[in-house]
Amino acid sequence: MLGTLSLFIYLAEAVVILFLLRFLIDLSSNYSYHPFSNGVRSFTNFIYNIPGINAVKIKSVNLAPIFVALIISIVFWVGFLLLAPIGVGNQIAFGILEGFLMAVKCFGYLLVTLMLIQALCSWLPATREISYYTSTLTQPIIGPVQRIIPPIGMIDISLMIVLLALYALDSLFRNIFTLFWIII
Numbered sequence: 001m002l003g004t005l006s007l008f009i010y011l012a013e014a015v016v017i018l019f020l021l022r023f024l025i026d027l028s029s030n031y032s033y034h035p036f037s038n039g040v041r042s043f044t045n046f047i048y049n050i051p052g053i054n055a056v057k058i059k060s061v062n063l064a065p066i067f068v069a070l071i072i073s074i075v076f077w078v079g080f081l082l083l084a085p086i087g088v089g090n091q092i093a094f095g096i097l098e099g100f101l102m103a104v105k106c107f108g109y110l111l112v113t114l115m116l117i118q119a120l121c122s123w124l125p126a127t128r129e130i131s132y133y134t135s136t137l138t139q140p141i142i143g144p145v146q147r148i149i150p151p152i153g154m155i156d157i158s159l160m161i162v163l164l165a166l167y168a169l170d171s172l173f174r175n176i177f178t179l180f181w182i183i184i
Contacts, residue, residue, distance in 0.1 A: 009184065012076040016069045016106045019044055021137075023065035024110070028136045036133070044068075069106070074099030094180075101177055102184045108166050114138050115159055138162075 022044045025037045047068050048054060056064045078095030114134045121131035135142075138159075145158040174181045 008076075008080070012073065013102065013106050013109075013184070016073050016103055017110050019047075019065045019069035019072065020103075020107050020110050023063075023069075024114075024137045024140070026062050026065065027140050034133060066103075070100065070103045073102040073106070077102065097177075098180055098183065101173070101180055104173070105170075105181070105184050108170060111138065111141060112163065112166055115142075115163055119159055 018040065022040050025040055044065065048064065053064050053068065054062065056062070056067045074096050077098040078092055081091035081095045081098075084091075114137055118131050118134035118138060121127035121134065142158050142162050145161050146156070149158055149161065151158075
């Protein structure tokens with residue numbers, strides 16, 4: 001039972017991460033014709049064809065992928081808690097909270113993974129294109145830190161500062177939402 005639950009959670013997280021990746025691709029728009037970007041777009045376009053989904057914008061930033069990722073995670077957890085044989089009490093409220101936390105945690109996972117790929121690939125000459133691609137995806141997050149703390153010679157510590165901040169936020173959320181954060 002626990003293995004099946006973990007599998008369903010991983011599948012839901014993968015779908016949520018896919019839409020959050022679509023958000024970063026749309027936000028960066030530097031590599032809009034990259035094959036990987038086109039693959040993510042083609043996997044997520046079935047949702048974008050629903051009328052009204054692309055209307056979720058603030059200025060020029062399309063928030064539809066974040067909205068869809070949040071809805072998917074909330075529907076997953078509310079549905080799971082309503083169908084589960086355990087009585088949690090207010091399943092809908094707990095499902096909404098767990099869905100929101102799942103979306104936040106998946107965004108953190110995605111950023112950490114992209115930043116680690118970026119850092120590791122920047123050391124190898126054959127993988128510079130991958131490093132550049134991931135840097136364009138993470139630039140909206142790392143850019144403000146780079147403006148405050150510019151590179152020191154050839155060393156850019158902004159990536160490390162953002163990673164440390166993400167780990168600190170993970171620890172904070174784990175302390176605040178103990179069991180809810182651990183379940184995801």
